[in-house]
Amino acid sequence: METPDSFSQLLDYPKEKKLNYETHLNDQRFYLSPNDPILNTKYIVFKKQGLIFCAYDSYSTQLSSTRTFTGIYSPIRLLPEMELKMTRKHWSDYVFSFHKRKTGIERIDKSFVVSTGNNWRYQILLTEKMAHLLQELEKQISPLKLVIQHDYIPMISELKGMHVIGIETNSWISEPEKVKCFLDLGGKIIEYVIKASKGIF
Numbered sequence: 001m002e003t004p005d006s007f008s009q010l011l012d013y014p015k016e017k018k019l020n021y022e023t024h025l026n027d028q029r030f031y032l033s034p035n036d037p038i039l040n041t042k043y044i045v046f047k048k049q050g051l052i053f054c055a056y057d058s059y060s061t062q063l064s065s066t067r068t069f070t071g072i073y074s075p076i077r078l079l080p081e082m083e084l085k086m087t088r089k090h091w092s093d094y095v096f097s098f099h100k101r102k103t104g105i106e107r108i109d110k111s112f113v114v115s116t117g118n119n120w121r122y123q124i125l126l127t128e129k130m131a132h133l134l135q136e137l138e139k140q141i142s143p144l145k146l147v148i149q150h151d152y153i154p155m156i157s158e159l160k161g162m163h164v165i166g167i168e169t170n171s172w173i174s175e176p177e178k179v180k181c182f183l184d185l186g187g188k189i190i191e192y193v194i195k196a197s198k199g200i201f
Helices: 006-014 106-111 128-138 177-198
Strands: 021-023 042-048 051-059 069-076 086-088 111-117 145-151 163-169
Touching: 006 021, 006 042, 006 177, 051 177, 069 177, 106 111, 106 128, 128 177, 145 177, 163 177
Parallel strands: none
Antiparallel strands: 021 042, 042 051, 051 069, 069 163, 086 111, 086 145, 145 163
16 A cells, blocks of 8 residues: 555645545545445545546455556547557567557557557547657656546546546556646647547547
């Protein structure tokens, strides 16, 4: 579990920015639906300019139930079958990655793996500019995953049942400069993809 210091450090951000936030200590739940009661969970969720920021850390004696991540998320208007994941290339991709696709964009095909199980015009969403921003963000926070998926994070009530775009990492992010970078650069990436998605319909 995260130390109280890292929890307090992250909580300072929405407090200082006067943003509405919720934590596992709240009596009422506005953002996050209650989880499995056997989990020992800490989380902070807040909303800034249409983005939902969520830092989540749970521990259970059942290994498969343990989960830690930090991400930013937003609804995106796409059909349920229009899903993809984009991650930095790794040697294990040759063995474990399924449904890998080429985009025709050199920066993306050289540095990232794009996976989608369906044949749709996903290339419209991906540009050199957004790939560059993702690489810049990775200099501060790594590893990163960009995901577009229907009902991806249903524990966030506002996104339940919706098509979601998110950028996340598998650790708890609490340092103010990293939180700001995540929201600023990550927010630009999400904004680019959402704007590009309008060209699909």
